[in-house]
Amino acid sequence: MLTKNQIKLIHSLRQKKFRSLHQMFVVEGVKVVHEFLNSNYDLVDVFSTDTSYSKYNSNFTEVNLKELAKISSFSNPNQVLAIFKIPLPSLVNWSGLVLALDAINDPGNLGTIIRLCDWFGIDDLVCSETTVDCYNSKVVQSSMGSHTRVNITYLDLETNLVDSITCYGAFMDGVSIYEQELSKTGIIVLGNEANGISKEIESLMKVRLSIPRSGSLKRTESLNVANAAAIILSEFKRNTTEK
Amino acid sequence: MLTKNQIKLIHSLRQKKFRSLHQMFVVEGVKVVHEFLNSNYDLVDVFSTDTSYSKYNSNFTEVNLKELAKISSFSNPNQVLAIFKIPLPSLVNWSGLVLALDAINDPGNLGTIIRLCDWFGIDDLVCSETTVDCYNSKVVQSSMGSHTRVNITYLDLETNLVDSITCYGAFMDGVSIYEQELSKTGIIVLGNEANGISKEIESLMKVRLSIPRSGSLKRTESLNVANAAAIILSEFKRNTTEK
Numbered sequence: 001m002l003t004k005n006q007i008k009l010i011h012s013l014r015q016k017k018f019r020s021l022h023q024m025f026v027v028e029g030v031k032v033v034h035e036f037l038n039s040n041y042d043l044v045d046v047f048s049t050d051t052s053y054s055k056y057n058s059n060f061t062e063v064n065l066k067e068l069a070k071i072s073s074f075s076n077p078n079q080v081l082a083i084f085k086i087p088l089p090s091l092v093n094w095s096g097l098v099l100a101l102d103a104i105n106d107p108g109n110l111g112t113i114i115r116l117c118d119w120f121g122i123d124d125l126v127c128s129e130t131t132v133d134c135y136n137s138k139v140v141q142s143s144m145g146s147h148t149r150v151n152i153t154y155l156d157l158e159t160n161l162v163d164s165i166t167c168y169g170a171f172m173d174g175v176s177i178y179e180q181e182l183s184k185t186g187i188i189v190l191g192n193e194a195n196g197i198s199k200e201i202e203s204l205m206k207v208r209l210s211i212p213r214s215g216s217l218k219r220t221e222s223l224n225v226a227n228a229a230a231i232i233l234s235e236f237k238r239n240t241t242e243k
Numbered sequence: 244m245l246t247k248n249q250i251k252l253i254h255s256l257r258q259k260k261f262r263s264l265h266q267m268f269v270v271e272g273v274k275v276v277h278e279f280l281n282s283n284y285d286l287v288d289v290f291s292t293d294t295s296y297s298k299y300n301s302n303f304t305e306v307n308l309k310e311l312a313k314i315s316s317f318s319n320p321n322q323v324l325a326i327f328k329i330p331l332p333s334l335v336n337w338s339g340l341v342l343a344l345d346a347i348n349d350p351g352n353l354g355t356i357i358r359l360c361d362w363f364g365i366d367d368l369v370c371s372e373t374t375v376d377c378y379n380s381k382v383v384q385s386s387m388g389s390h391t392r393v394n395i396t397y398l399d400l401e402t403n404l405v406d407s408i409t410c411y412g413a414f415m416d417g418v419s420i421y422e423q424e425l426s427k428t429g430i431i432v433l434g435n436e437a438n439g440i441s442k443e444i445e446s447l448m449k450v451r452l453s454i455p456r457s458g459s460l461k462r463t464e465s466l467n468v469a470n471a472a473a474i475i476l477s478e479f480k481r482n483t484t485e486k
Binding site for chain 2: 108214235237
């Protein structure tokens, strides 16, 4: 049985200010909730039409379909909705290969990039404070649980991109990523969907990388940032997986 | 001044059966409409708050913001909406590098893949008849005008994937794409988001490719198909752009 206060809390968590206030976020659907339940994330509450979640004892609330629809942001709610605590980020391991995002706006892009980090074994994703919140529900759903395996840290890029570490920036006019030697460590920086890497941090880039476009000039102007991330991470990783 | 029949027609074009019946589709927003106006696509009508489109003479209808909102599928309509004729596809050039999609469901994925074909100079995209319609408005908007530079053909893959051409299929368990020799011509096949390449055409694949996952087994199970397309097309093209 769902209380009015629970409904109110869940609805409020759709907004970043209430996620920050309560230090909680919402996850939906069997597959993604399963990933978070099997991770280090702390469960606050789980609401489901399926009583097998009753093993979570006092954290479990059985709901009917109508109640689930009231709290879900899906048009077709999928059995379960859970609230988890936002964890404290671990310290960034700057001596590994780190991906940094400068003002990524689109939640779907951020979710996809988190999933790519997970696939390619990038343990640390650092985001400028102007990047969309990674606990936004669209980010959580599109990352499909990869949050649980990638350490995501929000910080001021300008003061944190250290001079001693090679920063690789993605630009339209950089050196071809197919021709540039890529190291196993360093920081890869991707910029905003419309404006690219901001002026403030552009000067910190040691290497300007680009993905060559094929064929004529009458082609599309740009790649989607998540696709650019896929290609760049693949290029960095292919060296370590080659025979 | 917008007529009731125009509104009715535009709304009907949100459904595939009416797009097929009228052989027309809708494009919205300044940037994407611009791409189609500057292509071989035949304009049927353009509706805009901006009278500079009056150069299209009898095809132009001036509308106010309220009227534009009535016909737009955007929450914030962007100045212009146009109707174009669906062109007849050109003959597929099977002797080039062709991308084939087997039952891609998500309009955003298809739009992104069309944009990737444009970027990487893939002139022919062939889609199984079970793939989402490329004139679906979400596909058109997410491809950002790349339709105008990629020949998209719907056909039965099983009967059209010719034995004499090397078919490269993307699988979870294939040979690493970093280790496989890739030719400049052939057919690259990507399967459905949830189920991969269908049983019927799996046997036609000469090479089973996969994108290696880094690190431990406790990683995400799969890549988004548009990201997989980005990485695979980049690998096929890097050879032709390398020094």
